[in-house]
Amino acid sequence: MSPARAAHYHGGMELDRFDRQLLNLVQEDAGQTAERLAEQVALSPSAIQRRLRRLREAGVIQRQAAVLDPRQVGRPTFFVVSLQVERERPELLAQLRRWLGAQAQVQQAFYVTGEADFVLVVTAPDTESFDALMLKLVEDNPNVRRFTTNVALSLVKRGLTIPVPLDEAD
Known part of the structure; x- marks a missing residue:
């Protein structure tokens, strides 16, 4: 398989142009009906539903x-x-990943390169609530060396949309 084709191959499933169109559309609004999606993609509502089910079952769509x-x-x-760990x-x-994953206030957590880990x-509703969370973070995770905060x-802009190219060459 060529690298270009491999980039569009997910979990043993190749994505065609219709799949990619659907993925872009449902990322913008997952509440659209199959009928509404069918107006934007040249497929029947039942074909849209089958494709979306297949994309969910394959794990391409992880959740809505x-x-x-x-x-x-x-x-x-x-x-x-930005968090720095001791070791x-x-x-x-x-342990830190599990702790972060269990905190509802933590919307996103990235393990990164660079000065921060x-x-x-x-x-949070206010700085006091944020301060309480960060105090708990340091108490529960002694491996956290320091953190810096930007308010x-x-x-x-806010979103989790991943642009999906419509053509394999994109």
Whole structure:
């Protein structure tokens, strides 16, 4: 298989142009009906449903989620946190990953290269709640050496969309 074709091969499943169109559309709004999607993709609603089911079963679509207005649910503040750990021993990193994964306020956590070891996106209703979370982080994870925090002043863009090229050559 050529590298270009391999890039469009997922979990033993090759994605065609229709699959890629659907993936782009449902990333923007997963609540669209099969009928609405069929208006945008040259397939019948039943073919759309079959393809979406197949994409879910193959793990290409991992889950669907609602995007909320943070102000309307009492979480208006976002924090970008850089963590440094003392030692990068596998068992200590696994413990920290589990801890981060269990925290509802941690929206995203990345293990990264560079000066920081992890970069987090955290949401909280206020700085006091954020401070309490970070105190718990340090208490529960003594391997965390230090962290730095940036408070988001405004939301410019938020999303998890991964652009899916429509053609194999893209």
